[in-house]
Amino acid sequence: MERLKGLGAFALAACLLGGAAHAQQKELRIGYQPNPIQDASIAMMEAWGAKKGVKIIKVPVSYGVYVEKMTASLTSGSDQYDIVWHNDDWGQLWAHLLEPTNDxxxxxxxxxWGLDPIIWDNKDGKTTTVPMGHTFGVFFYRKDLVPEDKLPKTWAELVAVSKALQDEKKVKFGFVGAMAANNTWFTWFWSMWTNNCDVFEPIFERSNAVLATNGWKPAVSxxxxxxxxxxxxxxxxxxKISPRGMPAYDRNEANAVFSAGDSAFTVADSVYWGTFNDPAKSKIAGKVSIAAFPLGPRxxxxFAWNDIWGWSIPKAVPAERKxxxxxxLSDIMSDEAGQTALWAKTGAPPPNQELWTKIAQTDExxxxxxxxxxxxxxxxxxAYYFEKWPAAHKAFSDVVIKAVTGKRxxxxxxxxDGAASITEAAK
Known part of the structure; x- marks a missing residue:
């Protein structure tokens, strides 16, 4: 009996010791959306964790519910996540709920430019994010069909080159792009910006205070x-250089037309470089390059657009985990091998700007x-950075699609007639 008591005491002690060791194990929970850029960045975190003895716990959340779920977690003061994906689309909405990262x-x-205070700073002027990579659109073209010295530099030249290629039966279409709501960057936005135009006035202004003072006046009229x-x-x-059904195209449909070899030009996220040049996914692999955007008459x-995705730390995280x-997050910014791997996997320029020139020395x-x-x-x-932007974006899309599908x-x-609906959505 005494022996059994001794064994029981030993077992209890072992259990307590094991529990204490487990409790002392360092962990960081990452809330994110599964995506090649985020996956590559988290791979750096996992490599860091392996060296530091920190367990990285990945908590994937689908894009459709990401903002709603994370906003609920942040506003409730929960410490459910130690690091979360942070995007410029909701940068200003979360700034007061996140830990400053200036230190x-x-x-x-x-x-x-990526850390523009208009997007990421809290009311004290402190940035609330750390970049994970850069995302932006580029003008893709078929280099086997269009020599570099013949690239269109204006809208008019884009039409002329496209029609010539179509007349020669080399492509079905000159340009294909996405036009449907939430795909506006790939037709409406790039052409609007290259013509010195924008959704709201003042043109290219992103300060909410300035936009509000101007009454959220749209530029569509x-x-x-x-x-x-x-x-x-x-x-x-x-x-007829673009498909008849293009006003309803999303990015997947437009990219499919280009990948099939049916169009000479498109605008897409830069990360599609790998997809367009993948023989398993594209009939034009090895025949694709990028160029400057053709400019409108104004x-x-x-011109270019360029924004970052980032990582942020909720304020509610306990001090030790924070x-x-x-x-x-600081260490992976100087992880050259990891950031170079992120670039190789995704085509997204890494967050460490000093690596861009180094990579360019060997990467075309x-x-x-x-x-x-x-x-x-x-x-x-x-994008714009206020709570009603998604509604205003949708209103803008409805207005321009109605206009382009009607009579010239x-x-x-x-x-x-549609201008007021954009202001109403913004307010």
Missing amino acids: LPGIKYADK NPCMKEVVEFWWDAINAD RTNP ALAKEL FMKLLKKVSLDVPGKVHA EDIAKSLA
């Missing part, structure tokens, strides 16, 4: 937007990206 040594490597819609109406109906200087999360795609986007001074942010002579009236 991270690794933040010095970040591109300052301005001559610059009328020219944009007329350009696409002609591309579809008169010049713009003469080059310090560990900061150490992790990075060299091109620097030329047509990353180093272009005339950039714009790809009705475009100006259609845009003027």
Whole structure:
């Protein structure tokens, strides 16, 4: 009996010791959306964790419910996540709920344009994110069909080159792009921005205070937007360089047309470089390159858009885990091998800006990206940053799609009639 008591005491002690050891094990929980860029960034976290003895616990959340779920977690003061994916689309919505990251040594490597205070700063002027990678769109073209010296530099040249290729039966379409709601970047937005136009006035302004002072006045009834819609109406109906059904295309449909070899030009996220050049997924693999955006009649200087995805730390995280999360995010900013691997896997420029030039020395795609986007001074942010932006975005999309699918002579009236709906959605 005494022996059994001794064994029982030993077992209890062992259990308590094991529980204590387990309790002392360091862990960090990552809330994210499964995506190649995020997966590659988390791979760096896992490599860091393996060296530091920290277990990285991945908590995937689908995009459709991500913002709602994370907002609920943040506003409730929960410490469910130690690090969360943070996007420019909701940067201002979460700023007051997130830990400032200015004190991270690794933040010095970040591109300052990507960390624009309008998007990420809290009311005290402190940034609330650490970049994981850059996302933006580029103008893709078939280099086997269009020599570099014949690349279109204007909308008019895009039409002319497209029609010539179609007349020669080399492609079905000159340009294909996505037009449907939430796919506006790939037709409406790039053409709007290259014509010095925008959703709201002042043009290219992203400060909510300035936009509100201006009454959230939309630019859709301005001559610059009328020219944009007329350009696409002609591309579809008169010049016929784009598919008849393009007003309903999302990015997947547009990318499929380009990958099938049926179009000479498209605009898509830069990360599709790998997909377009993958023989298993594309009939034009090895025949694709990128160029500067063709400009509208109101713009003469080059244009690009460029934004970051980031990682952030909820304020409610306990101090010890918060310090560990900061150490992790700071360290991966200087992880050259990991960031180079992120670039190789995704085609997304890594968050450490100092690596761009180094990668470009041996990588032709990075060299091109620097030329047509990353180093272009005339950039714009790809969204607005206020709570009602999704509704305003949808209202804008409804207005321009109605205009482009109606009669050409009705475009100006259609845009003027729809302007109020965008302001109403924004307010």
